[in-house]
Amino acid sequence: MEGIDKLGSAIDALSDAGYFIWDDFISIESVKEFVLIANEGSKTGEFKKAGIGKQALFQLDKSIRGDYIQWLDRNNQHKIVLEFLDKMEGLKSALNETCYLGLKDFETHFAIYPENTFYKKHVDRFQQNAHRVISFVLYLNENWQEGDGGELAIYLNNKTEVVQPLAGRLLLFRSELEHEVLMSYRKRYSITGWMLDKDMNLTFLP
Ligand code: OGA
Ligand code: MN
Helix, strand or coil: CHHHHHHHHHHHHHHCCCEEEECCCCCHHHHHHHHHHHHHHHHCCCCEECCECCHHHCECCCCCECCEEEEECCCCCCHHHHHHHHHHHHHHHHHHHHHCCCCCEEEEEEEEECCCEEEEEECCCECCECCEEEEEEEECECCCCCCCECCEEEECCCCEEEECCECCCEEEEECCCEEEEEEECCCEEEEEEEEECCCHHHCCCC
16 A cells, blocks of 8 residues: 555656655665675676766766676576566556556666765766666665765756665656766665666667
8 A cells, every 4th residue: 555655656756856765665674685696796797897878889987987787687596686677567567557658668787886986967868878768776775874975966957856875765766867976985785777668679779
């Protein structure tokens, strides 16, 4: 029941303010499990330095972003990852039913920001990445303290919203909004993704 209320609020907030914060989207036990999986993947070399741009325009630039990522898909061996993909699939359908956003698919990855890294101001939907409609970030940082940094700043018309990357919190926002990951003074974990208006295998098309 609470989920239904939240969904209604999320839909209203996405069309009005452009973003929505959904606390306790997953339990602390699940957060812990995701962090273990991310640490394991990080150890076995499954995380790669994240780049900017797509295909021919792809580049690595530490002065823009400092995170490492591992893409998550249906081939993943962890039940909790598959359950998360199901959950986001459900959210995508629910948003479609009420919002008419024409969401067809989504893509998602783990992200780890080592200490003292950031991601400069950017948008997620741009010329080379025109199919991202809604961005989502599930934060996995237990005991995050004021002063640890790593907040997400969303630049709205009349104000800047600063979101703490708290464990279990799902942030949804419209992908065309400018945003920035502020300097993180602690290792920062998340699962980031995008709801797309095109099937993922077709996003190389205009
Ligand atoms: C991104 C991004 C936000 C966050 O990966 O494009 O903006 O809070 N992430 O991690
Ligand atoms: Mn972004």
